[in-house]
Structure formats: C-alpha cells, structure tokens
Amino acid sequence: MKRTHTCGDLRAAHVDQTVTLCGWVHNRRDHGGIIFLDLRDRYGLTQVTLDPDICGKEVHELGNRVRSEWVLQITGKVTSRGDKKNPNLATGEIEVFVKDLVVLNKAETPPFEIAEHIKVGEEPRLKSRYLDLRRPTMQHNLITRHRVTKVVRDYFDEHRFLEIETPTLCKYTPGGARNFLVPSRLHQGSFYALAESPQLFKQLLMVGGYDRYLQIARCYRDEDLRNDRQPEFTQIDVEMSFIDMDDIMDIGEGMARAVWKTILGVDLPAKFRRMTWAEGMLKYGSDKPDLRYGMEIVDLTDWAPTSGFSVFQKAVEAGGVVRALNAKKATEILSRRTLDTLTEFAKGYGAKGLAWIKIGGDPSKAESWQGPAAKNITEAARIELAKRMNVEDGDVLFFGADSFKVVCATLGAVRVELGTKLLKLARGDDWQFLWIHSAPAFEWSDESQALVANHHPFTAPYDDHVDLLASDPAKVLSKSYDMVLNGNEIGGGSIRIHDSATQSKVFKALGISDEDAQKKFGFLLHALSFGAPPHGGMAFGLDRMIMLICQSDSIRDVIAFPKTQRGRDEMLDCPTVVSDRQLKELALVTAAPVVAKA
RNA sequence: GGCCUGGUAGCUCAGUUGGUUAGAGCGCCGCCUUGUCACGGCGGAGGUCGUGGGUUCAAGUCCCAUCCAGGUCGCCA
DSSP, rough: OOOOOOOOOOGGTTTTEEEEEEEEEEEEEEEESSSEEEETOOOOOOOOOOHHHHHHHHHHHHHHOTTOOOOEEEEEEEEEOGGGTTTTTTTEEEEEEEEEEEEEOOOOOOOOOTTTSSSSOOOHHHHHHHHHTTSSHHHHHHHHHHHHHHHHHHHHHHHTTTEEOOOOEOOOOOOSOOOOEEEEESTTTTEEESSSSSSSHHHHHHHHHHEEEEEEEEEESSOOOBBOOOHHHHHHHEEEEEEHHHHHHHHHHHHHHHHHHIIIIOOOOOOOEEEEHHHHHHHHSSSSSSSTSOOOEOOOTTTGGGSSOHHHHHHHHHHOEEEEEEETTTTTOOOOHHHHHHHHHHHHOOSSSOOEEOOOOOOTTGGGGEEGGGGSSSSSHEEEHHHHTTTTTTTTTEEEOOOOHHHHHHHHHHHHIIIISSSSSOOOOOOOOOOOOOEEEEEEEEETEEEESSOOOOBBBBGGGTTHHHHGGGOOBBSSEEEEETTTEEOOOOOOOOSSSHHHHHHHHOOOHHHHHHHHHHHHHHTTTTTTOOEEEEEEEHHHHHHHHTSSOGGGGGGSSSSTTOOOTTTTTOOOOOHOOOOOTTTTTOOOOOOOOO
C-alpha cells in the first residue's frame, strides 16, 4: 500500500504517529517559510505542513513547485494543532508535518476549481466529468447511490427475492417507448432492440417458477430527455407470484422504509397513503400529486351553470368541467404581473386562459372580490362559492373551465407552480409518499385514433370489470399502482393477466387481432398457456429516487457519466459517425449527409 | 417537432440608447511572505463576445439563419 491512512482518518488519537497519505493538492498556502497544503481524497481533507526546519531544504523547494491537483504521497508525523484547530474540518485537530514528499503525478491547471463553493455550469462539468467527480457533492451523490442499491439488495434478499439478469439485447416490440435498435451482423437486415425494461422477461421468470425476482436493471429508451429522464437509466425491477395488489405495495413500501431509514435516518409511516387515480385527478389534477401542500382542487361543475359567468356556463354546456383551487394568503406574492405570467403558463397546458379572483378584504363584501372573473359572478353564486372554497381575506382563487383533461392538466400544473415555486410551500426534506392505484386500463390516443393501454396490455383489469372490456372499455379500471413521492412518480406496476381468455379480451379492446397478438407477443402468450401463476410486480426509478434523496434538481447529478439533453456525451463526444467499412459489414446505408471515411 | 432562457477571459458573471483601447471576482504566472486554513501583499498575462450572414459611418449590443447548453409542452405503454 502506498498509504497508511486516508485524508479523512486522522484525529487527536493519532498524534505522534508517523503516517503516509496520498491525495490531490486541494489548496496551497505559501508563507515563504512554512507551506500548508490541504491534501484531498474522497474521505476528506488533511492539512500537511512543510516546515523547512523539519522537512529539509530539498523537500521544501519541491513543495514550492507543487500546484493544485498534483497527486502527492507524503510521510510525516501527526501533530496536534493545539489552539490552531480548524473546527470546519473533521481532521482539524491535527496536521501532518512532512518529512518526505513524493510527487506521484503532476496536473495541468484544471478548467475549474475542485471546490464546493465554486459555481460551475453543467457544460464544463460534463466535458471534464472526471474532474467534476472529484467534487464533494458528486462524491456524496455517488456514494449515496452505492449505499441505496446495497440496502435495496439486502432488503429483497431478506425477503427471499432472487436477483436474476435478463438480456438487454432483445426483440423489438411495438407500442410504448421508442427502442434503440442494434443491427445484427450475423443476420443482416435484422435488428435487436435494447430493452426498454425487463417487463416480459420477468413475467417469463414467473412462469419459470422464480416466484420472487429482483433486478437492478439498466433500461434504454430513445425518447426526448428531461432533467429526470436519460436514454439509459436504472430500474429496481421486481416481480412476484401468488400475490395480490396489497402484497406488492407492502413489499414496495418496506423497501422505501428501509432505504429512507438507513440512508436518511427517516422513519416513514407504517402504511403509505393510498388514493385512486380518479381521486388524484379530481383533487390534485395529477396522477402523481405532490402532498407537501394543500390547495386541493374543488369541483364546481354543478355550480357553474348558475354562476352567471358565460365562460363557465359554456364550458359545462360543451361537456366540460369547471374546477377551482384556493391559494391561501397569496394576494401579496401574486402581483398582477405574476398572475399574467401564470396565465401564460396555464396556456401552455391547453387552457384558453386562467380566470382568477383576488380577495382583498372582507369576503362577504362584493367589492373585496377583485379580478376579471369576479364581476361576472352573481351575488348568490359568489356566496355559494365563498362557502365551497372556504374563502378568506387574502386568498386567490384560480379557475379551470374546459374539458376534463385540460382542466386537470392546467390546475394540476398551476397548483405545483404555486406550491413549489411561487408560494414555496414545499420542502425538499418533507417526504410525502402515496400510492395512486386503479388507473383506467385504456386511454384514448388522438395520434392513433384508438384506445391504447395506459400501462401495458398485460395489466389485469379488476375482476368485475372484465365484462366491460367488450361493452365499455374506457370505463375499465386496472390493478395498477404507482408510488408517488413529492409529485414524482418513483415506481409503478400492476397485477398481470395470467389467463389467455382475459388476455384476448384485452387485445380485442385494443383492436389487436389474434394474428397480430401472436406475431408480436406470441412467445409470452405461449408461455402463459403452460400454467402461468398469478403474478404481478413493479419497477422503481432508481435514479429519480436517489435524486430526491440527494435533493438534486436532476438525475444527471446522480449518474456518473450522463448524457446532455440532446443525448450526447460531452466527454466522449458521442454519438459519432462510423466508417463505410463498418456500415458495409452490417449491411447498412445511411441517408445522413456526412459519413466518416474509413 | 413547438415554446422559453442562456452562450462575453480557464471558471462565474457585468457590459446602459449601437459609439474611443470590452470590465470585475476567482483561477493562472512572477516576486515577497514562518501559523495559514476560501491566508495575505505587489505586479503580470489572458478575449475570433458560440458560428455564419445582414443592417449601419460604426455591432458584444439591432435583424435573419444556424449550432450548443438548460427548462418546458408534445413524446416517455
């Protein structure tokens, strides 16, 4: 070993020991005679001191030439700092007086300083990710990620789950996320698809008798990127046989409790709150409600026709809904200018506008109700509204009047914008978990002009909804459940269909012919016909979970080497064009304008 | 694919109504400095203002196009 201790180890108890440390030069304070170096590794920072009277002239001169981020090996005596302690440093009680110094490697001046207090943009960070990874926040995040996956593996191991790997090179299946395609050299003109999730494999494992499966699985989706979406990401993938919805939710909750307890020391509730999809949409305009603040949405569709306001009346006549939320004590923060911005924000979600009413004074007086919508509402309607919305002085009401879909999207987004950004009602360390369950099995797709599976076509409908598959499929609710944390979907799953009769009814509802189903999913249908056990499971977004635990704004901060929003790796400079020879070997031609020469 | 924000020194940013030689802090380089710890003092170097075109006597600043980064809608069963 080149070192006896790390840069985070030494304490007062080590005084008088001779130690050897290795690390990077974090900082250098040259006093002409005495030189202080802060030596850094991932365990911490230790002050090493070069006193010419102790280390000799030669080592001292070498210390003079040392620069930031050089890699040093130093040997010296641990010495108490006496009254010169540094309380900001874990090793601040001591310093090491250098006797010998070896430069293990020099370093160019880094493009940015490796220090917590230095602000650096993401572009330079990603270009020199190996330097960014030296920074304390990134080290903390990646260490946390390691610890979380260890807790997860231990937890599932204790519950008799088996970790089984499944292929990432697999078959293209239509529907769902766009796949990355991998050309086959041995079967020219044919392609593998990178797995968007191990979904079908884990169901086949259930058929194979591995009744409790776990995998920390890499998944690939060729879709547009976001702060919480990368083209490759990691799922904690789980599947179980001989269980019901409650069993899976219990297992999932248990995992979250274990992680939060071990990593953060936080005790999550013994039972997570549960809410139907319908309730989430009604009260929060979202299938992933943020429960860190109130502002529940109130349905006013029955009130709207007698409100006297034609905008509301027409929305209901057109078959839409009218709903509102109350931002308590918000009149001061929500200036006219902010409300205009919020109206534009709402239009981004398909709303034609955002009616609002400010309450400036005693709500029983008409003149206290301010804003364009206020004048149009009759006195009786106003009194009724005050009651339903629990209106008080200082409140601001926001209305949505449109189709169900648009009103949910708009008020849901306005609520989050108010809660997290404008009124700042949400804390990053307030952990509001809940389950959203029983979503509709299908939803209408404007793009394909047909019903499409909300989750996936193997999601089991409620037993008493099976008959609706033929008569009114849009009303069918599924045995599905999403784990939601602070407005983020961090996991989701369902009970799967395990009998072929129900499966074919679902395909029929989706407009998929038996022949088509055989072609696309034949291997699964065949497997289900050989005694598939009742089963179900779920998958957690590991990156998102860790992002929330680390209170980061982006999963890029919890991934060692992430891609940019256009899917590029700034450090590798990829993707790249390939040579004609490579294309030829794969029997590919490209329509792209530039191809690299061999 | 749409919309929004940004791109000026190695880093983080300022740059007014278009007007002389484009600034600051940090970092970097040199000298001084024996108790600092985001040490201190003095001095210095460092710029294709993302790229291309246009308007103008004159463009970092205005216009058009384009690239890159971030956010967002669509998309992500």
